[in-house]
Amino acid sequence: MTPLISINDSDLNAYMDGELDACAIAEVEAWLHDHPEDAARFAAVRADKVALHDLYDPVLEEDVPNEIEQILKQPRPRFKIPTGIWITASVVMLFIGVTAGWNLRGQQGDAPAFVHKAFAERAIGAHVVYASEVRHPVEVGADQETHLVTWLSKRLGTAVKVPDLGERGFSLIGGRLLADESKPAALFMFEDTMGRRVTVYVKAQEGKDTTFRLARTMEANAVYWVNAPLAYVLTGDLGREELLNIANLIYQPQSL
Amino acid sequence: MDHRKDIAPEIPRLRRYARALYSGDVAAADDLVQDAVERALSRLHLFRSGSSMRAWLLTITRNVYVNQMRSLSRRPQVRELDQEQDAALSTQATQNDGLVVRDLSRALSLLPEDQREVVLLVGLEDLSYKETADVLGVAVGTVMSRLSRGRTQLRRLMEGAPVPRKDHTHLRSVK
DSSP, X not given: OOOSSOOOHHHHHHHHTXXXXXXXXXXXXXXXXXOHHHHHHHHHHHHHHHHXXXXXXXXXXXXXXXXXXXXXXXXXXXXXXXXXXXXXXXXXXXXXXXXXXXXXXXXXXXXXXXXXXXXHHHHHHHHHHHHTOSSOSOSEEGGGHHHHHHHHHHHHTSOOOOOOOGGGTOEEEEEEEEEETTEEEEEEEEEOTTOOEEEEEEEEOOSOOOOOEEEEOSSOEEEEEEETTEEEEEEEXXXXXXXXXXXXXXXOOOOO | OOOGGGTGGGHHXXXXXXHHHTTTOHHHHXXXXXXXXXXXXXXXXXXOTTSOHHHHHHHHHHHHHHHHXXXXXXXXXXXXXXXXXXXXXXXXXXXXXXXXHHHHHHHHHTSOHHHHHHHHHHHTSOOOHHHHHHHHTSOHHHXXXXXXXXXXXXXXXXXXXXXXXXXXXXXXOOO
């Protein structure tokens, strides 16, 4: 049997995906029978589809992480709350220890808040505590930058560099040593001419590099990522775009 | 009517979809699912009774993902660099399961977003073309042409074709 019109890739896909009626199925099968090259190509594409399932179907058997299950267990709002506020509210719950007592400013948008990263949470806490400090925001000032870098590199056990944020108008104020879950962490603070401050919180971190992730509290936005051997949290009371632009300055690409 | 209870059974599939979107990055994928579920709960009153909860949740997950990618469009391409190295080690392997799987993950990550999401929604999530069109807010014909181009490109990459520069500009959020 020879179909009147030739069978194209879309027909083959529709056949593979169960989108054809019986008549069309017969036409495609006849075509494949008569066209071994198309049949071989079809078999390869179908094998890709099977391989896709082999690759990701194991996820279906995994336990659902606690963080996700908890969301579904939270009591539902009794009256309709505008979209965004409810998301913000759950974020507020998680950050209550950090954010209690501060003025609530309108924060809405489609930005995801990756709230379950305790590391970012601690860094935001440190930012909030120290960036608002007028007299002693840092332990070692920018005038002793070399000493600062040597000292913090030694304490973190890995080479730490002070990022150059001049391109975005921020200059170094200085840095300090902090405890991050009983491990040393470094906090670098920067300021622009308008007096806005951003901090870069760094700790030693082995493992796989990650993409940039966003966290947000009412007080500040943060971007965090792992670029082994260090993990970074960039925090500031800035918009996401501006913060991501700064993060891009800090990020050290792997050798290409 | 409370549709809240209908969300939980779909979580494993959302996680699978998210895992594929993020090329196997567990943390990023689960962050995405978490955000998507939060958004779904906040919009549950918009869910139409009788329609597919699965498709609705996939739509939300996809839109949250698009927004994440848009805001992070200048993010470091770390995963892809890793995968380049992996690929360099396994270019000639096509029969060994582990290496084939690794290649597929890499090849998928290199597809243009508009093609990749169709390949995943149809090929992994087994949505019909109509459902996929609804999730993406495009015509069925568009789904078919993207699927065709995506699968062809995937095959080329699996056969060792040169890697094109990935383009995020096709991303569009529909809701």
